[in-house]
Structure formats: structure tokens, C-alpha cells
Amino acid sequence: MKIALFTPCLVNQMMPEVAIATLSLLEKLGHQVIFPQGQTCCGQPMTNSGCFNEAKNTTLKLLNAFKGVECDAIVCPAASCLVAAKENFHEFDKSPEAQAVIDKLYELTEFLHDVAPVTQFNRPVPKKLSLQLSCHGIRMLDLAAPSEYMGPRYNKMEALLSRIDGVKICYPERLDECCGFGGTFSVDEGAVSAKMGKDKAQAHANTGADYVVGFDPSCLMHLDGTIRRRQLPIETRHLAQILNDAL
Amino acid sequence: MQKVIQTHAKAADIFCRDESRVDWHSKALWVLREKRDRAASSLPEWETLRALGSQIKLHTLRELPSYLEAFEAKCLSQGVQVHWAKDGAEHNRIVHEILSRHGVKKLVKSKSMLTEECHLNPFLEGKGIEVIDTDLGERIIQLNHQPPSHIVVPAIHMKKEEVGDLFHEKLGTPKGESDPTRLTRAARAHLREQFLSADAAMTGVNMAVASEGAVIVCTNEGNADMGANLPKLQLHSMGIDKIVPDLDSAAVLLRMLARNATGQPITTYSSLYRTPKPGGEMHVIIVDNGRSDMMRDKLLGEALKCIRCGGCLNTCPVYRRSGGYSYGHTIPGPIGIAVGADEDSTHSSPWACTLCGSCSFVCPTKVPLDKIIFHRRRLYAERKSLPYGKSGYMPLVGRFMASPLLLDTGMAAARVALKILPHSLLKPMSGAWGKYRELPAAPGSSFEGWVKKNRPELLVKSKGEK
Numbered sequence A: 001m002k003i004a005l006f007t008p009c010l011v012n013q014m015m016p017e018v019a020i021a022t023l024s025l026l027e028k029l030g031h032q033v034i035f036p037q038g039q040t041c042c043g044q045p046m047t048n049s050g051c052f053n054e055a056k057n058t059t060l061k062l063l064n065a066f067k068g069v070e071c072d073a074i075v076c077p078a079a080s081c082l083v084a085a086k087e088n089f090h091e092f093d094k095s096p097e098a099q100a101v102i103d104k105l106y107e108l109t110e111f112l113h114d115v116a117p118v119t120q121f122n123r124p125v126p127k128k129l130s131l132q133l134s135c136h137g138i139r140m141l142d143l144a145a146p147s148e149y150m151g152p153r154y155n156k157m158e159a160l161l162s163r164i165d166g167v168k169i170c171y172p173e174r175l176d177e178c179c180g181f182g183g184t185f186s187v188d189e190g191a192v193s194a195k196m197g198k199d200k201a202q203a204h205a206n207t208g209a210d211y212v213v214g215f216d217p218s219c220l221m222h223l224d225g226t227i228r229r230r231q232l233p234i235e236t237r238h239l240a241q242i243l244n245d246a247l
Numbered sequence B: 001m002q003k004v005i006q007t008h009a010k011a012a013d014i015f016c017r018d019e020s021r022v023d024w025h026s027k028a029l030w031v032l033r034e035k036r037d038r039a040a041s042s043l044p045e046w047e048t049l050r051a052l053g054s055q056i057k058l059h060t061l062r063e064l065p066s067y068l069e070a071f072e073a074k075c076l077s078q079g080v081q082v083h084w085a086k087d088g089a090e091h092n093r094i095v096h097e098i099l100s101r102h103g104v105k106k107l108v109k110s111k112s113m114l115t116e117e118c119h120l121n122p123f124l125e126g127k128g129i130e131v132i133d134t135d136l137g138e139r140i141i142q143l144n145h146q147p148p149s150h151i152v153v154p155a156i157h158m159k160k161e162e163v164g165d166l167f168h169e170k171l172g173t174p175k176g177e178s179d180p181t182r183l184t185r186a187a188r189a190h191l192r193e194q195f196l197s198a199d200a201a202m203t204g205v206n207m208a209v210a211s212e213g214a215v216i217v218c219t220n221e222g223n224a225d226m227g228a229n230l231p232k233l234q235l236h237s238m239g240i241d242k243i244v245p246d247l248d249s250a251a252v253l254l255r256m257l258a259r260n261a262t263g264q265p266i267t268t269y270s271s272l273y274r275t276p277k278p279g280g281e282m283h284v285i286i287v288d289n290g291r292s293d294m295m296r297d298k299l300l301g302e303a304l305k306c307i308r309c310g311g312c313l314n315t316c317p318v319y320r321r322s323g324g325y326s327y328g329h330t331i332p333g334p335i336g337i338a339v340g341a342d343e344d345s346t347h348s349s350p351w352a353c354t355l356c357g358s359c360s361f362v363c364p365t366k367v368p369l370d371k372i373i374f375h376r377r378r379l380y381a382e383r384k385s386l387p388y389g390k391s392g393y394m395p396l397v398g399r400f401m402a403s404p405l406l407l408d409t410g411m412a413a414a415r416v417a418l419k420i421l422p423h424s425l426l427k428p429m430s431g432a433w434g435k436y437r438e439l440p441a442a443p444g445s446s447f448e449g450w451v452k453k454n455r456p457e458l459l460v461k462s463k464g465e466k
Helices: A009-014 A016-028 A052-066 A079-092 A096-103 A108-115 A135-139 A156-161 A190-206 A217-230 A239-245 B008-016 B019-041 B046-062 B064-077 B088-101 B113-117 B120-126 B136-143 B160-171 B180-197 B223-229 B247-262 B291-295 B298-305 B311-315 B317-322 B333-343 B358-362 B369-382 B390-402 B404-420 B423-430 B432-436 B447-454
Strands: A002-005 A032-036 A073-076 A105-107 A128-132 A168-170 A211-214 A235-238 B081-085 B106-109 B130-133 B200-203 B207-209 B214-219 B233-239 B269-273 B281-287
Touching (some): A009 A217, A016 A032, A052 B369, A073 A108, A105 A108, A128 A156, A128 A190, A128 A217, A135 B358, A190 A217, A217 A235, A235 A239, B008 B317, B046 B247, B088 B120, B088 B281, B113 B120, B113 B233, B160 B180, B180 B223, B207 B247, B311 B333, B333 B358, B358 B369, B390 B404
Parallel strands (some): A128 A168, A128 A211, A211 A235, B081 B281, B233 B281
Antiparallel strands (some): B207 B214
16 A cells, blocks of 8 residues: 555654654565655644634644655554644534545544554564553553443454564553543643553553553653663553554 | 642642651552552443544533433432522522521531532631531541542541541540551541431532432432431532433443442442431532533533543542642542643643553543643634743744754754763753753764765655645
8 A cells, every 4th residue: 555654753853763653564574665745743742732713723734744745644643643633633624525534534543444454574573562552542542442332342452462473461550541641631630640650650660561552652751761760661652663663 | 727829730749758658558549540440441441432422521511401401300309408509609699698587506518529619618617517528538637627629539648647636636536546547437427427417418429310300319328318317407419510311321330430439340339319207308509510511612511521430530640649638629639620620820731641541531421621631722822812922932932943054053063062061951941841851962963964974865845834
């Protein structure tokens, strides 16, 4: 498939290794990847603060970067940004061109699980992984059944990772409790955010895993800052990096 | 008790200073969440019940006037007196009028968040009527001169040793006694005296059944029934949102209420009252107090589907780590923000949330709590009353993010700063982030910079870009 890479500002500016891993793994899977220029923030920091007027120009700038770009799918390695982009694009632009962009938006896990399923990996990854089930991915994008939900169980990240030889999967206690990042919450509500991050990082470390693995770079960045502050014996990795290592 | 006005973040910051207490509080409530999970998963039809519960409440709220009228007519035909109150003040006036007509000196009350909302206790006490809350938790906090910190377990913030000290002072239990069973027995003996000497009883209402003209009252201690059955005069206060069409719909909600609150199959006492006792009087006071206004906003109105199980408080990671008193209004936690944010004069409570969405999935009637909280923030922005300086800095963030040039150069500078400057110098500038976490390690360039250098053939320019 022809895939346009959507790299949210945080990934583009602060975690390019996640975007490089995403590009690399999509190419290894035989997809043609392009990178539309002019991408910026999805507007989530503003809309999550209630400031829709302040978000409009930013969001439309990002939408414009994808309008008219020829591709089969637009893939993003950041669940929360993807959800926000989808909702904000729709909020600020109801044109058919905007809808065409929205219809092609996929989060990376979702894309590799539902749209162009990856069934085989070539290289073993002999690591123990503690999975970070970030809120927006599981509760808004259906990447996994949240623990509150009593219907059928599913977990797309686990399904992908469990196909890799050597991988051991585990979960922290209170497996899908929020890590406390919450965008500007981490600054506005510093004390509670820090306590949530500390509890989550400790729960991951308690599993004895090598890596915390997740699909949301912002939660991973928050956990990483906490893990290093507390010098916990675990590191963060984005799902794309593990999958890329296995291909 | 003097009320200190402070933002949620400030109150939470103070609460968080005693970390062992935060851990204890968080765990006590998480235990309820775990019990809820076990109880909910034992019913294969749980998700069907939730869908049904949501539909029942939505339907009733849409047809509210006709169900309320049917309820009133049925009540009247059964000899129950019905009163309508547009707000808390009118509610309190009606209650006082009924009580004074009967010369009531002592009122026993069973838990009602509505009477908390109307501030009934101080009102009646000001008129010389003694009010005794009779749920154990409610009585504890009443003796401690505090409002509830949780809607189902109102004294959850107090440790058993603290209750022991309080009971020693107020009820004369032995000093240092902290055994829950012995403390409960002391409370029971004390409350028994109150029941026997009360002139009237008042309860909240969990549901009001339109077809029966009946009110349903759920307790685990039987105290509502003890109260309602002893004196001749009984009063029941209910919000207009408590109405359900019939017993079948009440049954659907009753199956979920206790399971979602504490993991019990049903509350120990789930009683229906629909006629006065011989020679007695039964009054129902139906209160609006802002509910009709809320219903004018379609999304806010969905908060009225709530059946007050408290499940959203138990699951909320922010509530568990900040305590009920940090929210600045009667009802704390996600549902408190949904229904009570306007009471919070600091406007900060809608930001006491990471929008994780756990509350919406736990909710037995599918109140879209995270969407409502998100919506509340937008309403504040539109009214230009944002907390935490957001109205000042958000336009700047907006301009920064909307300009690829500013964003690129700004972030490039930040990366350089993170690389070459000592983090001890940067941390004070990074506010709460650096106070609690290490700053991110900075990459050499942005991804876009990397692509331009290493894979320029990938770059495409959109036709939409201006």
C-alpha cells in the first residue's frame, strides 16, 4: 500500500527514532511510504484545554498537509494524537476533502492489526515486555478491551507482539490505569500527575520486564522521565521499535 | 467548618504531601473497583444491562414531565403528599414547614446527597431542629463536622484509628479503640437511641417508580427503614432525575447499582415505600435545583442518567489520589465535575481529569463522563473563565503550533538547550514537569530534518497546503 506518514509534533521534534522505526518497518513490510511536508500539531493541547479557537489554525495546517495527497492510508505512531486529529479535523472542516483525509487515518497498531495485518516476523526479540495500555488508544480507538468493559476480550498490541519469537508479555498491576500524563494535566496538576506516573512506572518495573512498550509516545515520554528520575531498572520502547527489530 | 477556596490542583497538592495516605486512599477505593469487576463479570449480560440502563434513563429524561405527573397522580391516590421545589432553598423551606407543623424537634435522616446539595442540615439546625444522619459513614462525618468525601462511602477518607479517636470524644468509647466491629457496635447503640427518640424520618430516594407511585430506598444498614418505620412522619427528597417508568426498569438499575458500587449483588435493604403508615403521613419532595437547566445542554443533560453508584469515583485515578474535598463541590469525582462544576468558584475542577475515560466505561448507565468533562472545559473557554492562566498562554501556544517556522526553530532551540545546558538549569524553567520528572533526552534533529538529509525522495508537498 501507499502510506503517508503522519508524525505528530512530539514524535517529529522529540522522538524521531519512533518515526524512523515506523518508516523502516512499513517499508520492510513492502509498503511505499511518503512523508507529506508541513505537518504540525493536531491541536490537542488546545482543544483538551477547551480552547477551540486557539486550536483551529494549527489543526487546519495539519489537515492541509494531507489534503489531496495521493495515498491509501495515513498512518500515525501515536494513538492520542490520531484520535485528536480525527476529531479536530471533523470539528473545523466538514468538507468532502477533509472527510477523505479522515477516512484514511489509522493509528499504527490498528493499521498493522486490522488493515494490512502482519502475520509473520523474521527475527526473535528475546525480551520481556510490560505493555502500556494508554487510555485514548484503548478506550477511544478500541486497540484493546478496557478492563472496565465486560464484553469480549481483545488486545491488538498483544496480538501483534505475541507473534514475535522470544517475546514474553506481561502487564503491570491495575493494567490499564492512566499513567497521569494527560497533556497539560502534567503541568496544571503536577502533584497528582507525578504520583500517577510514579505508581505506573513502579508497577511496570515490578513486573521485572526489560521494556515498557506502548503505542503512545506522550505516555512513554512521561513514564521515561519518571523512570529515569527514580532510576528504575526498566526502559521505554515504542511498539514500532520492537516490531521493527523483529522484521 | 470554614471553607477554603482553592483550585483542585492546589488542594490535591496538599493531599499528595502525605504519600502513605494517598496510597492508602487509592488502594481502599481500588478494592471497591476490583469487587465491582468481579461482580460485573459474573453477569454474562452485564453490557446488555448497561445498554438497557442507559436507554431507560434517556427515555425517562426525554419524557420527564409525563412520568413526573404520572408519579404524582399515583402518589396522591395512595394518600402520599407531593411537593415541588424549584431549588434548594424552596426544598428546605418545605421540609421545615412540614416538620414545624408537627412540632418536630429531632429528625433522623438517611443518606441523601440531595439534602447535602441543598444544605438542609445547617438550615434545620439553624431553626432549632436536631438532625441526625444515620448511615454509619454519614454519622461519622457529621460528628466530625465534615461533608461526605465520597457519595457511597462518605467517610472513606478517615482511617479507623481516626474514627476511634472521634468516637472516644463524642460517644465515649474507650481511648485507643480502633476495632471496626466494636466501633460499629458503639455507633449502633448510639443510633438506636436516636431512632427511638426521633419525631420524624427523612430519606433520599434511589429511584421513584412512576407506575407505582413508590420510592425505592437502598441502604446496607437498614437505617432508612428503621427511621421510616418508627415515627409517624416520613419524608423523602428526590431529584427530578430519579424517576423511572416502572418496576421492570427499576429492576434493571437495581441489578447494577450495588454491583457497581461495592460488588454486592444488591443492597442489603432495597425497600419500596408507597403509602403512609396508619395514622401517619408520607411526603415526597421533588426537587429541580438546576437539573432542568442542565437538560437544556444535550450533553450535560446526559449526566442526569447517573444512578449514584459511585463507580466512577472508585475507578478515577485522579479522585483516588486527590481526595473528595479537592473538588470544591458537594459531589466529587467525575460525576461531580459533570453535575457540579458550576459550584466550583475556582473553575478548576473540569481540569482535575486526564480524560482517560475509565469512568465512562465503568458507568452502569453509560454517562459519557469524559465527554461531558471535555465539554465543560470548552464552556469555560467560551465564557473566558479558564483556570491556570490558560486564557493567557493558550493563544500563544496556538500561534506557535500553527507556524511550522516558529515550531521548528523553537523546538530546534529547545533540543539544543536540552543537549548543551545542564538540566539543573533547565528544570526550574520547565515547571511541574522538571520538578517531578527528568527532562527528555534531546535528539539531534527532528524527523523532518532527518528525512530531508537522509531520505529526501519521501517528501511530498500537499496540494492543500497554502
